[in-house]
Amino acid sequence: MSRIADRFEALKAEGRGGLVTFVTAGDPDLDTSREILFGLAAAGADLIELGMPFSDPMADGPAIQAGSLRALKGGMTLKKTLALVAEFRKRDNETPVVLMGYYNPIYIYGTDAFTADAKAAGVDGLIIVDLPPEEVHEIEGPARAAGIDIIYLTAPTSDDARLPVVVARASGFVYYVSITGITGTRSAAIGDIQSAVERIRRHTDLPIGVGFGIKTPEQAAEIASVANAAVVGSALVDIIAANLDAKGKPKTGLAGKLLGLVADLAAGVRGTGKEVA
Amino acid sequence: MTKLNTYRAGPDEAGHFGIYGGRFVAETLMPLILEVEKAWNRARDDTAFWDEFHHLMKHYVGRPSPLYFAKRLTEHYGGGKLYFKRDELNHTGAHKINNTIGQILLARRMGKTRVIAETGAGQHGVAAATVCALFGLPCVVYMGETDIERQAPNVFRMKLLGAEVRTVTSGTGTLKDAMNEALRDWVANVDDTFYIIGTVAGPHPYPAMVRDFQAVIGNEVREQIQDAEGKGRTPDSLIACIGGGSNAMGLFHPFLDDEDVRIIGVEAAGHGIETGEHCASLTGGRPGVLHGNRTYLLQTEDGQILDGHSISAGLDYPGIGPEHSWLFDNGRVEYVSVTDNEALEAFQLCTKMEGIIPALEPSHALAHVGKILGDLPSDHVMVMNMCGRGDKDVFAVAKMLGVEVSE
Structure with missing residues (x-):
């Protein structure tokens, strides 16, 4: 079994939904990013989604794009992202790591070389935002051979004709984008999310993670009660953006503040947060 | 090929x-x-x-746009015959x-x-x-x-x-x-x-x-060249500038299977391909994925997208239409590039010799015409897409020529 499947099994046994955290590799700089990454699991993240910086993240909002550009400005590359995961893996062999990003840097790296290097680094899954099932063939084979899951996005616009096309190729889990829009903008009503999750469950037995628009421990708790995991990204990236000095350098305590929110969110999904009594 | x-x-x-x-x-x-x-x-x-x-197209845009024999430029270059497909006369001034x-x-x-x-x-x-x-x-x-x-x-x-x-x-x-x-x-x-x-x-x-809408350009040329040069006649060559490549594709596509028609696309070399400040995705880029398609892109070794540079804002895009990438690889269309300065010279030449102020975009195509037309025989018929007019560019050109014009 893969780390992703193991983790969702364990969550099931605990009888709760999980917390998936998203940060971009190298944001705001490599050292701070490492400090954040190494602290996430202890703060309560059940699964780590690590952004591969890209200059033109067209499905993401301004907050995540700005994070990508900060990382690139600091010299982050796909190779360094994989090296960061490898460092993490030496310390933590259980928490699943899913890389999320856009196809071009992977295509330029070479799909075979990338999947091999990602496997060696300890990557468990890939979310390639602009690679729908129609175009996935060139990386699907190498990823399968390496035992790396390909995780697909589904959206409110994915109807009953579209859903089977998407989930048929999915492994690991299915990521439900809860709003029609970009990351970090609006939040969906819990009732709508619940019925969407039920609709997806009619098409797949895979766990379902829900993301886009989740910012508070209360929201995370609510989502975790109707889906297998809640994904939080923009709210964490916002903390990075709010804790930079005039030169764009991280202020002291940035990582601690971010991990503090992760701890609150984790308490939320565990039903132990004071707000969710 | x-x-x-x-x-x-x-x-x-x-x-x-x-x-x-x-x-x-x-x-x-x-x-x-x-x-x-x-x-x-x-x-x-x-x-x-x-x-x-x-x-x-007829009643609002003003099509068909004329196919005009550029007599003075033809004489100036002293070789083949040059025609302009005058899409700059369309309503709103471009294709x-x-x-x-x-x-x-x-x-x-x-x-x-x-x-x-x-x-x-x-x-x-x-x-x-x-x-x-x-x-x-x-x-x-x-x-x-x-x-x-x-x-x-x-x-x-x-x-x-x-x-x-x-x-x-x-x-x-x-x-x-x-x-x-x-x-x-x-x-x-x-x-x-x-x-x-x-x-x-x-x-x-x-x-x-978009190609099928723009193909109205090439389809008209096929009719009009027969009126100008005789029944059954096709152009010997076609030439157009390329940013994303819609005006070029509109002219080229109807003729792709006419194997005797030489087809040339002109990219913007900006300050020169070697300087890295250009928009020539084919000449100076490599295949990648952006904005929904795989195509040649200006990008770094790590697959990050670069900004292009061109004197002409209309060519200033780091990608190019995917069909052009395909036609580049299989060799059906020749792709070349022209610098800012060469385009600026062609802009002035066309204005003085034909009384047509071209946009900076087709000025790139004209600059390449100037490089090759003189070596072609006098019965060679070349059609260049004059895809936009230059009114929008006069202030920018004045600035580049060091002339003060108040807007």
Whole structure:
């Protein structure tokens, strides 16, 4: 079994939904990013989604794009992202790591070389935002051979004709984008999310993670009660953006503040947060 | 060059021209892309759709645009004969309107009530705002803040036409970012909004659809050259400038299977390919994936997209239509590049010798004409697409020539 499947099994046994955290590799700089990454699991993240910086993240909002550009400005590359995961893996062999990003840097790296290097680094899954099932063939084979899951996005616009096309190729889990829009903008009503999750469950037995628009421990708790995991990204990236000095350098305590929110969110999904009594 | 039986059969059902094109978009956009494709397939096979298109082409745009023998330039270069396909005489001053008319008709068929567009130089934005005024639809145009500064007159034009111009500050604030922002808008407004893309790029079906609207250019040339040069005559060569490549594709596509017709696309070499400051995706880039399609792109070793540079804002895009990438690889079309300075010289020459102020974009094509026409025989017939007029560029040109003109 893969780390992703193991983790969702364990969550099931605990009888709760999980917390998936998203940060971009190298944001705001490599050292701070490492400090954040190494602290996430202890703060309560059940699964780590690590952004591969890209200059033109067209499905993401301004907050995540700005994070990508900060990382690139600091010299982050796909190779360094994989090296960061490898460092993490030496310390933590259980928490699943899913890389999320856009196809071009992977295509330029070479799909075979990338999947091999990602496997060696300890990557468990890939979310390639602009690679729908129609175009996935060139990386699907190498990823399968390496035992790396390909995780697909589904959206409110994915109807009953579209859903089977998407989930048929999915492994690991299915990521439900809860709003029609970009990351970090609006939040969906819990009732709508619940019925969407039920609709997806009619098409797949895979766990379902829900993301886009989740910012508070209360929201995370609510989502975790109707889906297998809640994904939080923009709210964490916002903390990075709010804790930079005039030169764009991280202020002291940035990582601690971010991990503090992760701890609150984790308490939320565990039903132990004071707000969710 | 690999010779094929036909160069006009693409794309395949999934929108691929060889390895190029396709639909590299987020799942959130996929249902919208599929909906546009379905509607386009229906419209394309419907004569009523084309009747309406051609009616507007004639009575609103002013087509057919003339095919004009550029006598003085022909004498000046002293070789083959040069004709201009005068798409600069179209309503709004460029070929862009051919495409926006086509897409607004499709948007109406789909029952969409709001239009979005991206623009670089502002020409496509003006053409989109124009058709929205014509049909009374609200229009939002995304434009990078860098471009808004250098294209103030077009910004004002769009506003006069009733469009809302939204400043894009994300990324590097240029055309590629405007396109990112338009795609984000579209994802958030799936029910009522139609995205009018300005060139033969983007996810399938856009590259093929925009090409089919712009093919009116080449189809007219096929008729007009016979009036000028005799029945059965085809041009010996075709030449056009390329940013995204829609005017070029419109001229080239009807002739791709005429194997005796030499076809040349001219990219913007900016300060020179070797300086890295250019927009020549084919000559100076390599294949990658951006904005929904695989195509040649300006990018770093790590696959990060670079901003282009050109004197001409309309060529300033780090990618190119996927069908051009395919025609480059298989060798059917020759692709060359021309620098800012060469284009600037051609701009002045054309203005003085033909009384036609060309846009800086087709000035690139003309600069290459100047390099090759003199060596061609006197019975050689070359058609260049004069795809836009230069009124929009006179202030920029004055500045480059060191002349003070108050706007």
